[in-house]
Amino acid sequence: MPETEVKATISKSTGLPRKRFYRARAHSNPLSDSHFPVPISPSQFDYSLHYPQIFPSSDQADGSRKIQFADIGCGFGGLLISLSTLFPETLMIGMELRDKVTEYVKERILSLRVANPGQYQNVSVVRTNSMKYIPNYFEKAQLTKMFFLFPDPHFKEKNHRRRVISPFLLDEYAYVLKAGGIIYTITDVEELGDWMKSCLENHPMFEALTEKELEADPVVKLLSSATEEGQKVARNGGQTFQAVFRRIVPSDQTS
Amino acid sequence: MEEAEAEAEVESNRDNVEVAPALIAVHPEQISVAVAVGPDLRVFDLLAGSAASLVDECGAPFHKDSIRAIRFGSRGKLFVSAGDDKTVKIWSTESWRCVCTVSSEKRVSAVAISEDGCHVCFADKFGVVWVVDVAGSHGHVTLGDRKPTPLLSHYCSIIPSLEFSPDGRFILSADRDSKIRVTNFPKKPLNGAHEIRSFCLGHTEFVSCLAFVHARECPQGLLVSGSGDSTVRLWDISSGALLDTCEVAAKAGLLESNGEAEEHGHAVTDLCTTISGLLIAVAIQSLQGIVLLSCDVSAQTLSVSKVVSIAGEAFVPTCLGFSPAEGMLWMVTGVSSLPACNYPPLARVRVISSIDAEQEPVVLGDDEIPGGEKLLETLQGSASVDESAFLAAAEAVKTAMRNLLIKKQYPADNRESRKKTRNDRKLKM
Numbered sequence: 146m147p148e149t150e151v152k153a154t155i156s157k158s159t160g161l162p163r164k165r166f167y168r169a170r171a172h173s174n175p176l177s178d179s180h181f182p183v184p185i186s187p188s189q190f191d192y193s194l195h196y197p198q199i200f201p202s203s204d205q206a207d208g209s210r211k212i213q214f215a216d217i218g219c220g221f222g223g224l225l226i227s228l229s230t231l232f233p234e235t236l237m238i239g240m241e242l243r244d245k246v247t248e249y250v251k252e253r254i255l256s257l258r259v260a261n262p263g264q265y266q267n268v269s270v271v272r273t274n275s276m277k278y279i280p281n282y283f284e285k286a287q288l289t290k291m292f293f294l295f296p297d298p299h300f301k302e303k304n305h306r307r308r309v310i311s312p313f314l315l316d317e318y319a320y321v322l323k324a325g326g327i328i329y330t331i332t333d334v335e336e337l338g339d340w341m342k343s344c345l346e347n348h349p350m351f352e353a354l355t356e357k358e359l360e361a362d363p364v365v366k367l368l369s370s371a372t373e374e375g376q377k378v379a380r381n382g383g384q385t386f387q388a389v390f391r392r393i394v395p396s397d398q399t400s
Numbered sequence: 401m402e403e404a405e406a407e408a409e410v411e412s413n414r415d416n417v418e419v420a421p422a423l424i425a426v427h428p429e430q431i432s433v434a435v436a437v438g439p440d441l442r443v444f445d446l447l448a449g450s451a452a453s454l455v456d457e458c459g460a461p462f463h464k465d466s467i468r469a470i471r472f473g474s475r476g477k478l479f480v481s482a483g484d485d486k487t488v489k490i491w492s493t494e495s496w497r498c499v500c501t502v503s504s505e506k507r508v509s510a511v512a513i514s515e516d517g518c519h520v521c522f523a524d525k526f527g528v529v530w531v532v533d534v535a536g537s538h539g540h541v542t543l544g545d546r547k548p549t550p551l552l553s554h555y556c557s558i559i560p561s562l563e564f565s566p567d568g569r570f571i572l573s574a575d576r577d578s579k580i581r582v583t584n585f586p587k588k589p590l591n592g593a594h595e596i597r598s599f600c601l602g603h604t605e606f607v608s609c610l611a612f613v614h615a616r617e618c619p620q621g622l623l624v625s626g627s628g629d630s631t632v633r634l635w636d637i638s639s640g641a642l643l644d645t646c647e648v649a650a651k652a653g654l655l656e657s658n659g660e661a662e663e664h665g666h667a668v669t670d671l672c673t674t675i676s677g678l679l680i681a682v683a684i685q686s687l688q689g690i691v692l693l694s695c696d697v698s699a700q701t702l703s704v705s706k707v708v709s710i711a712g713e714a715f716v717p718t719c720l721g722f723s724p725a726e727g728m729l730w731m732v733t734g735v736s737s738l739p740a741c742n743y744p745p746l747a748r749v750r751v752i753s754s755i756d757a758e759q760e761p762v763v764l765g766d767d768e769i770p771g772g773e774k775l776l777e778t779l780q781g782s783a784s785v786d787e788s789a790f791l792a793a794a795e796a797v798k799t800a801m802r803n804l805l806i807k808k809q810y811p812a813d814n815r816e817s818r819k820k821t822r823n824d825r826k827l828k829m
Contacts, residue, residue: 280581280601281601315594316593316596
């Protein structure tokens with residue numbers, strides 16, 4: 146790629162990629178067959194590619210440090226960027242199905258790493274369909290936080306199975322979450338908010354955080370303020386609906 | 401012009417998808433043998449030495465479209481058949497009466513019966529596994545219509561195989577996205593199975609079949625799986641760890657003999673394990689015969705023991721069944737219909753005996769098969785089958801499997817023209 150072209154997509158004042166060069170459709174069909182590479186199993190996920198400063202070579206992955214936060218459908222990556230400095234010791238990854246958006250986040254992280262040496266080394270992004278391939282990226286009980294911020298609402302009942310929070314998919318999220326791990330959801334669509342809340346309430350392996358716990362958690366405040374979608378909603382004076390639940394071990398399923 | 405071609409391709413694919421392979425299931429004590437081909441379900445009673453007459457209050461035909469899965473319960477009391485007509489029929493093997501008909505929302509791709517015989521599970525084309533409580537069904541008692549409850553789901557992925565672990569604690573589901581999911585089978589399955597024990601990840605294509613190697617050293621059993629990637633793999637289900645991989649197609653000499661290896665040409669279509677001998681019989685596309693693998697439980701390895709070829713006819717098995725009681729491997733080849741010619745459902749049954757012993761396995765002649773000519777007449781539809789159609793049948797089954805389970809790759813330049821034929825665009829025009 147010629148150098149001038151690369152520079153055109155990067156803002157001169159901030160050094161960050163400009164969003165207008167990474168326009169993409171707002172929605173993507175999660176049901177269609179995907180042809181991007183997917184690791185066969187979590188052990189084949191190349192940490193050195195995503196976190197080069199922390200893992201200088203691919204054979205050095207000692208297995209002691211693994212990704213702990215996953216932002217499912219990370220969009221333009223606003224939350225990840227905020228979390229990166231809030232939890233500098235934690236590895237985190239954004240998962241996004243739209244390839245142009247993933248490209249933007251990738252560029253954004255690279256620019257931030259250049260502008261702030263030593264920072265943003267713990268954050269990365271991958272293009273994938275997390276509804277299909279979550280177990281290919283994370284082992285059992287690997288994650289401590291999962292984020293589902295402003296997901297596609299899929300209003301039609303026929304398309305409810307495309308929703309990223311569903312009773313069946315929660316089984317898989319419970320599998321990759323450690324006991325005590327937390328799932329954060331937020332939306333500006335009341336109907337979807339009710340749906341996500343009721344899915345989580347009815348699942349035997351999740352329980353709601355109390356008001357006190359919500360207030361004490363610094364991440365909860367970021368849900369509406371850090372993401373591009375959240376800022377858009379706030380600009381338009383919209384309402385948001387959040388559901389934050391903890392992964393528990395149900396008493397009748399201890400085997 | 402291009403569009404017409406694309407459409408013709410879609411049409412021909414659709415024709416092929418409708419083709420279903422012939423299936424076989426053997427009663428655990430070899431009291432009866434069942435063959436399903438197309439919508440026909442044929443059962444031969446080996447004790448009586450005659451065809452079993454199936455009784456269903458819903459009337460005949462029992463299935464209105466191709467049957468995709470048949471299976472006996474491990475205790476032999478129940479038999480289940482299900483398929484493209486979106487019905488699951490549960491039969492008592494004592495009376496061969498249909499004790500329960502279950503309606504599915506989608507086509508059914510796999511069935512399993514819990515170890516205690518109290519629950520029947522089936523997987524539909526959307527990747528949802530459903531459970532039906534069938535406790536108390538036996539002999540002449542009919543349960544009437546039962547509603548299935550969703551148990552678990554693979555995200556919109558076809559599930560070609562469902563299996564219970566030998567100790568009954570886990571239900572395993574294999575999918576088109578090369579995953580095997582091991583889920584705790586709860587005490588109250590009607591509330592759903594939420595606790596995933598492990599994922600067995602390592603296959604690079606769809607997983608077509610699952611079976612357990614039984615061994616005294618390992619009461620939970622070791623899992624073996626066959627896949628479209630032409631391998632059989634050995635797993636520890638409690639951790640999901642891949643223990644060994646056997647490139648069966650390559651080891652059986654299929655890749656070399658063909659010269660240039662045809663992509664996806666040698667998918668493993670079925671496998672079944674023997675109780676005591678730690679042998680695994682494997683059926684592979686394009687292989688005329690079967691491969692016998694032996695499993696070393698303490699070393700946790702798989703190796704090719706021998707390739708058993710069937711002399712005299714071009715017999716590529718589409719499904720395998722094993723009877724531990726007699727140590728016989730039952731095989732069937734056939735297809736629901738042949739798109740090109742006007743053929744009736746085609747099925748051919750062969751048996752290999754002394755599969756478990758130290759001696760050489762013997763491919764039985766038609767007159768040596770238990771039940772003899774009468775059995776063949778019942779299960780095949782006629783005592784003699786036109787051999788010339790076998791290879792065409794095997795080819796049709798292969799194409800159908802590829803269309804159903806292998807992800808389609810479209811070249812980038814073709815993609816734009818394909819978008820023009822999208823269904824939602826058509827409506828606007």
